[in-house]
Amino acid sequence: MEYIVQTENLSKQFGKEQAVSGLDLKIRKGEIYGFLGPNGAGKTTTIRMLLGLMKPTSGKIKIFQKDVTKDRIKILSKIGSLVENPSYYPHLTAYENLEALRKILGVPKSRIDEVLEIVRLTEAANKKVKGFSLGMKQRLGIAASLLHNPELLILDEPTNGLDPSGIIEIRNLIKRLPSEYGMTVVISSHLLSEIDQMATTVGIVSKGKMIFQDSIEAMRMHAQPKVIFKVNNSEQAWRSLVANGIKAECKEGQIVLDECSDEKVAQIVQILVQDGFSVYRVEEEKQSLEDIFLQMTAGVQAI
Numbered sequence: 001m002e003y004i005v006q007t008e009n010l011s012k013q014f015g016k017e018q019a020v021s022g023l024d025l026k027i028r029k030g031e032i033y034g035f036l037g038p039n040g041a042g043k044t045t046t047i048r049m050l051l052g053l054m055k056p057t058s059g060k061i062k063i064f065q066k067d068v069t070k071d072r073i074k075i076l077s078k079i080g081s082l083v084e085n086p087s088y089y090p091h092l093t094a095y096e097n098l099e100a101l102r103k104i105l106g107v108p109k110s111r112i113d114e115v116l117e118i119v120r121l122t123e124a125a126n127k128k129v130k131g132f133s134l135g136m137k138q139r140l141g142i143a144a145s146l147l148h149n150p151e152l153l154i155l156d157e158p159t160n161g162l163d164p165s166g167i168i169e170i171r172n173l174i175k176r177l178p179s180e181y182g183m184t185v186v187i188s189s190h191l192l193s194e195i196d197q198m199a200t201t202v203g204i205v206s207k208g209k210m211i212f213q214d215s216i217e218a219m220r221m222h223a224q225p226k227v228i229f230k231v232n233n234s235e236q237a238w239r240s241l242v243a244n245g246i247k248a249e250c251k252e253g254q255i256v257l258d259e260c261s262d263e264k265v266a267q268i269v270q271i272l273v274q275d276g277f278s279v280y281r282v283e284e285e286k287q288s289l290e291d292i293f294l295q296m297t298a299g300v301q302a303i
């Protein structure tokens with residue numbers, strides 16, 4: 001399998017603190033890789049190491065199948081990135097800001113119109129950046145990172161601070177990049193809900209360690225459905241089940257079981273009816289992806 005980004009045992013220590021610990025990132029071409037983890041998990045530190053902005057304490061990084069310590073300049077010339085809030089000249093227009101950067105990069109002038117079109121800022125091209133919304137500023141930042149037509153785009157929390165419509169704008173933009181421009185995108189976030197509709201693969205880090213790395217579908221498979229029993233007199237009904245050796249919880253007037261086969265459901269209903277309770281409903285409740293993410297990062301155990 002060819003990986004665009006591959007790290008081996010990547011680690012970073014700050015004094016006594018292990019910010020990144022033995023990370024094996026595997027990112028394939030054309031993917032939208034959601035790099036997820038709570039605040040302080042080590043995402044920014046990892047991204048900084050990928051971009052050569054920080055030296056790893058140990059471990060290897062290969063990007064485009066090449067060792068970053070050997071081909072640094074060549075590798076970086078094919079990466080676009082947005083780390084932290086981009087800075088602009090507020091009194092200049094979007095076009096003028098991009099023009100200033102274009103001159104440094106030495107790319108053709110036509111590229112400015114192309115990137116403005118990609119991020120849907122063509123109509124705002126001649127407006128001063130100081131009047132831009134946060135979402136527009138983020139899109140301009142992405143436009144700037146696309147100027148040199150990179151093969152790999154790395155975005156560190158690009159939706160941070162955006163309102164829901166700003167998040168949707170960024171999501172729609174990122175979703176188009178692999179299919180329309182053949183790019184591979186790495187996007188970090190501390191909220192799964194922000195990226196679950198665009199990432200094809202997720203890597204979840206917690207306390208510097210990778211605890212899950214696979215497709216979103218594979219992550220959904222970890223969802224354990226709960227079975228909920230709605231009965232009369234739930235507290236007493238729950239005691240009756242516990243007395244019969246059934247492990248269950250009584251929450252908000254309902255009896256909740258984490259794992260429950262059909263046979264067990266039948267057994268529980270039988271016990272409840274025998275003991276004189278009325279069973280109104282038996283429902284299955286699927287865990288949301290966000291619940292799974294929170295569960296994974298709370299436990300900090302690899303699965």
Ligand SMILES: Nc1ncnc2c1ncn2[C@@H]1O[C@H](COP(=O)(O)OP(=O)(O)OP(=O)(O)O)[C@@H](O)[C@H]1O
Pocket residue numbers: 014017019037038039040041042043044045046190
């Ligand atoms: N330059 C530094 N010096 C010392 N400690 C640092 C430095 N940079 C990061 N850390 C520490 O390393 C840990 C990981 O931080 P990092 O910023 O990589 O996490 P993160 O997942 O990106 O979180 P956030 O979403 O809050 O940025 C944190 O405990 C942080 O305090």
